[in-house]
Structures are given as structure tokens and as C-alpha cells.
Amino acid sequence: MASDKTEIAPSTDMSRRNWLKSFSAGAGAIALTSCFDLGVKELHAAGLSTEHFPSATPNVHDGLIRLSSNENAFGPSKKAVSAMQGELYNLARYTDATVDVLAEKIAKQEGVSADQIVITNGSSPILFGYAEWIMENGGNLVTSMATYEGIPRGAEFMGANVNYVPLDSEMGFDLDAIEAAVTDDTTAVYICNPNNPTGKVVDPAKLNAFAKRVSKKTQVFIDEAYIEMSDAYPANVQSKLVAEGHNVVVCRTFSKIHAMAGQRLGYAIMPAAQAKEMGRKLRMGGVNYLALVAGMASMDDHANLTTMRSRIQTERSKLTAAAEFLGRPYAKKPQGNFIYIDTGMPHDQFAAKMKAKGIKVVGRTWPGFDSWSRISVGTPAETDACVTALKEVLA
Ligand SMILES: Cc1ncc(COP(=O)(O)O)c(C=O)c1O
Numbered sequence: 001m002a003s004d005k006t007e008i009a010p011s012t013d014m015s016r017r018n019w020l021k022s023f024s025a026g027a028g029a030i031a032l033t034s035c036f037d038l039g040v041k042e043l044h045a046a047g048l049s050t051e052h053f054p055s056a057t058p059n060v061h062d063g064l065i066r067l068s069s070n071e072n073a074f075g076p077s078k079k080a081v082s083a084m085q086g087e088l089y090n091l092a093r094y095t096d097a098t099v100d101v102l103a104e105k106i107a108k109q110e111g112v113s114a115d116q117i118v119i120t121n122g123s124s125p126i127l128f129g130y131a132e133w134i135m136e137n138g139g140n141l142v143t144s145m146a147t148y149e150g151i152p153r154g155a156e157f158m159g160a161n162v163n164y165v166p167l168d169s170e171m172g173f174d175l176d177a178i179e180a181a182v183t184d185d186t187t188a189v190y191i192c193n194p195n196n197p198t199g200k201v202v203d204p205a206k207l208n209a210f211a212k213r214v215s216k217k218t219q220v221f222i223d224e225a226y227i228e229m230s231d232a233y234p235a236n237v238q239s240k241l242v243a244e245g246h247n248v249v250v251c252r253t254f255s256k257i258h259a260m261a262g263q264r265l266g267y268a269i270m271p272a273a274q275a276k277e278m279g280r281k282l283r284m285g286g287v288n289y290l291a292l293v294a295g296m297a298s299m300d301d302h303a304n305l306t307t308m309r310s311r312i313q314t315e316r317s318k319l320t321a322a323a324e325f326l327g328r329p330y331a332k333k334p335q336g337n338f339i340y341i342d343t344g345m346p347h348d349q350f351a352a353k354m355k356a357k358g359i360k361v362v363g364r365t366w367p368g369f370d371s372w373s374r375i376s377v378g379t380p381a382e383t384d385a386c387v388t389a390l391k392e393v394l395a
Pocket residue numbers: 069070121122123124125148150192196223225226252253254255261265266
């Protein structure tokens with residue numbers, strides 16, 4: 001085993017520098033195929049595997065298929081895992097230099113400048129840091145009902161006022177109503193696109209025009225955690241607004257399409273002065289080195305991202321077909337890796353019935369939607385098991 005370990009590690013400073021250079025030059029994942037093979041064998045020998053790639057975090061936990069947290073059950077890019085394996089022995093240094101390499105890479109991809117990027121351990125620190133920023137800058141947020149709680153709940157917790165505007169008739173963000181709700185006192189507007197839990201995407205031209213107008217009065221924060229899963233990606237992406245100098249923040253995560261929820265990596269794109277201030281506050285102990293390594297390799301694995309988008313679409317359409325078959329109301333044309341369905345019973349009762357069938361669905365609800373539940377897609381076998389359970393529970 002000892003000799004295998006020596007083989008995996010490109011451990012000299014020189015190899016590390018060259019490796020980082022290869023990323024900044026856009027060369028992508030390094031050639032560590034033999035290391036990858038070694039890792040697969042070892043992990044298989046330990047009995048760890050998922051359908052897409054070996055994993056030490058099984059989708060099945062406590063005997064339940066976990067379709068409750070919008071994780072990506074297909075697992076990360078093989079190139080990302082392979083890149084991490086190759087760097088396992090290079091953990092001695094703090095990561096500021098590597099963070100800068102990733103920032104340059106994101107800047108190139110998004111057409112922004114690197115000083116407009118803040119990179120953190122998952123995007124949650126950005127959401128909570130932003131909630132604090134709201135409090136420090138007037139304490140008034142406008143958002144929609146039934147949206148991701150990170151910023152609104154965080155801001156409320158710190159004492160902010162949150163104006164929750166009703167969803168539109170198709171369960172999407174009602175941009176006209178949100179714009180009408182913005183006052184001189186509004187500190188920020190939070191848009192989640194695609195929205196969690198309804199999965200709705202806002203028309204990109206409409207959102208772009210909205211953000212240009214509204215950001216003259218207040219900052220517009222667009223959470224694009226699931227954007228790469230949307231059918232019209234990259235047309236739905238709004239980071240160009242930041243490049244153009246609008247008062248807009250765009251937030252992303254590697255937890256969703258990149259399937260790295262357990263590794264923690266996320267970033268925000270925002271005006272440079274704010275990014276500097278947020279970066280100082282949020283980076284604190286720095287960002288996990290292996291997450292940076294995996295994130296860069298995953299960004300370069302375009303084939304994996306394309307395949308992932310289509311696999312998620314396939315599984316999502318099984319869930320929407322089940323909702324149609326059962327005649328249950330649901331948020332149509334969902335664009336994330338989940339559906340939002342009216343089960344006709346209190347959400348906790350539905351969750352208990354699904355649990356009895358071996359499926360874990362989201363255990364909480366959103367105010368005003370007590371009979372609605374969010375269900376994430378899984379691997380093909382997991383989604384099929386969920387559809388079978390749904391047909392029994394909701395028949
Ligand atoms: C819309 C949205 N934003 C942000 C997050 C935070 O994810 P993470 O902290 O893993 O980046 C989530 C997690 O589910 C989410 O659904």
C-alpha cells in the first residue's frame with residue numbers, strides 16, 4: 001500500500017505549481033487515469049459504490065432512499081475525483097493562492113473580473129453573510145413566498161423585515177408584484193432561479209430587464225444554485241449583469257449539478273468593493289483545498305455536465321409524469337432536480353407515508369403550502385422506487 005500512496009502523490013512544489021498552471025491555462029483535468037483506477041478498485045473493495053461513481057456517502061441512509069435534500073445522486077465527475085486523488089498529499093498549504101486560481105477560472109467562464117468573486121465552503125456562508133449585510137444596510141428584504149430560506153430566514157433571525165410576495169399563477173416569482181413591493185427602504189431583493197422548492201425559472205429577458213430597473217433602487221440577489229440543470233442553460237445565466245456594473249449579486253454552488261454537496265464549494269459574483277468586504281468576512285479560515293481541486297476539474301468536464309443535465313431531466317420527467325398520472329396539482333415545467341407537488345394531505349403525513357415505503361422526502365413545508373411537498377430526483381432505480389411509492393401513497 002505504501003508504494004501505491006507514493007505513486008498517487010504529485011507531491012513536489014514543482015508538480016503542484018505545474019498542476020495549478022495547467023488549470024489556469026484552461027488545460028483542465030490532469031492525466032491521472034492510473035490513480036483513478038487505483039482509487040476505484042480500493043473503494044469497490046471497501047464495498048462503497050453508487051450507480052455513477054463510488055461514494056462513501058450512500059444515497060440510502062437509515063434504510064431510506066434520500067430524496068429530501070436536492071442532492072445529486074449521480075455523484076461527482078470522475079475527473080474531479082481523480083484530480084482530488086492526485087492531490088491528497090498536497091494539503092500542507094493554506095489555499096489563498098488556489099482560491100485565486102479558481103476565481104480567475106470562474107471570471108473567464110462568466111465574463112466578469114476575478115475581484116468580483118467571493119469563494120466559500122458551499123454557498124450557504126454567502127447566504128448567511130448576505131443576511132447580515134442586509135441587516136447592516138437597512139434590514140428590509142423583498143422576496144417571494146415559497147422560496148429558499150437561507151437569506152430570508154437568516155435575515156429575519158437577525159431582526160430584518162421580510163416582505164414575502166405571493167407566487168404568480170404558475171408558482172414562479174411574480175416579478176411585477178416584487179417590483180411593486182420595492183420601496184425606498186428596501187435593502188435587497190432575493191430571487192431564486194430556478195426557485196427551490198417550485199423549480200420555476202423566470203424568463204431570462206424579463207429577469208434581465210427587471211434586474212436592470214430594480215437594481216437602480218436596491219440590490220438584486222439572484223441565487224442560481226440549480227441554473228446548470230435548467231433546459232435553457234446557459235441562456236438563463238445572469239452574471240453578465242454584474243460585469244455590466246449593475247447592482248446585482250449572482251450566487252452559485254458546486255453542491256448541485258457538480259454533485260459536491262459533501263465537499264463544500266460555492267461562490268458569489270458581486271460588485272468588487274462588496275466582494276472584497278464579504279471575502280474578508282466569509283473566507284475566515286479559508287476554503288477546502290480538495291474542494292477547489294475538484295471544482296476546477298468538474299468545471300472542465302463539460303461532457304459530464306451535459307450528461308448530468310440530461311440524466312436529471314430524464315428522472316425529473318418520471319416524477320412529473322407520475323404527478324400527471326395521479327392527477328395531482330404540481331408546479332409545471334420544473335427546472336431543478338426536484339418537483340413540488342400538492343399531495344392533498346399535510347406534508348408531515350405524506351412524509352410519514354413515503355417513509356413507510358422506504359423513501360425520504362423533504363420533511364418541512366413552506367408557509368401557505370401545507371399540503372405541498374418537494375421530492376428530489378435520484379438515480380434511475382431510486383426515482384423508479386419513488387414513483388412506485390407515490391402511486392401507492394397518492395392513489
Ligand atoms: C437555492 C439554494 N441555494 C443555496 C443552497 C445552499 O447550498 P450549499 O451551501 O450546499 O452551496 C441550496 C441548498 O439546497 C439551495 O437550494
